Amino acid sequence: MMNAPTSMHHNGPMLVKGWCPGAIRPMAARDGLVVRIRPPAGWLSPAQAQGIAVLAGRWAQPVLELTNRANLQLRGVDPAHHVSLLQGLRALGLVDADAAHEARRNVQVQPFWMEGDITPVLAQSLGSQLARNEAPALPAKFGFAVDTGPVPCLRDSHADIRLESHPGGVLVYADGADHGVLSSPQTAAQTALALAHWFLHSGGAPAGRGRMSALLRQRPLPVEWRQTPVARDRMAVPAPGPNAAGYLVGFPFGLLQASALAALGSHGALRLTPWRALLVEGAKELPAVPELITGPNDVRLRVAACTGTPGCGQSQGFTRPLALELAPLVPPGQRLHVSGCPKGCAHPKAAVTVVTTASGLNLVRWGTADSLPDHRGLDPSSLKQQLQQVFTDAAQL
Ligand code: SF4
Incomplete structure (x- = not known):
């Protein structure tokens, strides 16, 4: 490390x-x-x-x-x-x-596996191989996705090496590549580690930092790692x-x-x-806990917000209470991001974005927290009016 x-x-x-x-x-x-x-x-x-x-x-x-x-x-x-x-x-x-060891064991696992599936065995095997002393000394943010369900569901999640089901076994591929190599379930973890070694030997982590997709933008993947195409099918975020x-x-x-x-x-x-x-x-029902989101139509799923005030020193205002107040205005299929400052930790992708500032609320109609705002210094009630307009306009597109 x-x-x-x-x-x-x-x-x-x-x-x-x-x-x-x-x-x-x-x-x-x-x-x-x-x-x-x-x-x-x-x-x-x-x-x-x-x-x-x-x-x-x-x-x-x-x-x-x-x-x-x-x-x-x-x-x-x-x-x-x-x-x-x-x-x-x-x-x-x-x-x-x-x-x-802790820093290396960075493995995400598709959660829909059933008893007897290869997923939990593969995840365990990869985790224990990464915890060995001879495992590659990967950057702290470098990670693996064991996405071996019928359809991949982790494609939108951060990972550098992906393992997915394929009719011929397990496809192991580099994030950012459109081809990979086929392995058996028994050897897939080993193959993934070999690809991690290639990443390091190819200069993927100068000064100990680096990501696979960034390396692939600089140099092509050797042909032995480009044998089998990656399937297009993917699951939307469940x-x-x-x-x-x-x-x-x-x-x-x-x-x-x-x-x-x-x-x-x-x-x-x-x-x-x-x-x-x-x-x-195995649960068919859940305990009565008030804050749980148990269904797809809960408006709280439509908002993202960072810690904000008082947890973060950069923040210029309360983010999560504001996001909860605004959530009922967000129509299905739309997303609202409330950020305490232009860094935008909670949602780095484009969305309708509200940023708290010392002089009121800024609104970006479509962009990230550091985009140029379309409206500046709004108070909460004029913000709500503007938001309604933004979402009405979006529905007419
Ligand atoms: S976006 Fe800004 S205010 Fe929010 S957690 Fe990140 S640094 Fe703090």
């Missing part, structure tokens, strides 16, 4: 803000440490889910965050309590041998609701109370997804 910027404190090295956090190396934020849990194979047993809820109640804020990399994050951890929290997580089997594998449940802005995690864990094992939703394994 590359050298990360560190600052020492009494519990050992702690990463400075801006680094990709883990459990062993958390990130310092304004409200304490951010401790990111990467459940092996994207799966939490009922005991692990309930154990995390207990630890959150003891050592962190009672609200947990689901990330767009299918991880679970605790916030507000006092640095003095980090070691105790880690001990608790280690007892649950959720901590790697060391920070280097909406909450019951399915054959269980119940997919969402949370506003990916935030869930520790008590909700415990309640869901008592219904079944939990599979993490990059859509800030959890799949409750």
Whole structure:
């Protein structure tokens, strides 16, 4: 692993803000440490889910965050309590041998697998091979997608190497490529690691940073990695609701109370997804937890908002309460992004975007948080009028 910027404190090295956090190396934020849990194979047993809820109640804020990399994050951890929290997580089997192993084990897993499918076996195998000492020393953000369901569902999620089902076995390919190589389910993890080695040997991570798609823009993939075409079929981002594998449940802005995690864990094992939703394994119904999003028509699915004030020092206003207030104005199929500043952490893609500023609310009719605004300095009621107009215009297109 590359050298990360560190600052020492009494519990050992702690990463400075801006680094990709883990459990062993958390990130310092304004409200304490951010401790990111990467459940092996994207799966939490009922005991692990309930154990995390207990630890959150003891050592962190009672609200947990689901990330767009299918991880679970605790916030507000006092640095003095980090070691105790880690001990608790280690007892649950959720901590790697060391920070280097933790940083490498970056695997997203399609959550709709059924008992006996290759997906969980492949995810486990890839995770354990990445945790070996001889595994490639990949950049912290470099990741794998085990997307081996009938139709890929993780194409919109960050990954550098993708594994997908193919009539001839498992197709392993580089993100950004339109061809890959076929492997058997037994050798697919090994093939994926070989591709990761090619990435490193080809200079994909100068100074320890880099992504596969950026490398492919600079140099062609060797022909041996371009044998079999990648299928065009893909699944749209799935909406909450019951399915054959269980119940997919969402949370506003990916935030869930520790008590909700415990309640869901008592219904079944939990599979993490990059859509800030959890799949409750085998569940046909859900416990009565108020903040759950259980169906596709919930208006809260149509808004994205970053932490905003007071959690983020860059923010010029309250983002999530505003997004919830505006959500009923957003028609089905449309998306509204509310950002505390032009950085736009919550939704880097184009959308109807509201940005809080010191002099009121800016509105970008279609763009990202750093686009030139179409309206500046609006108050909430004129913002609502403008939004209604924007969505009416969009419906007429
Ligand atoms: S978009 Fe700006 S205000 Fe929001 S979390 Fe990111 S840096 Fe903070």
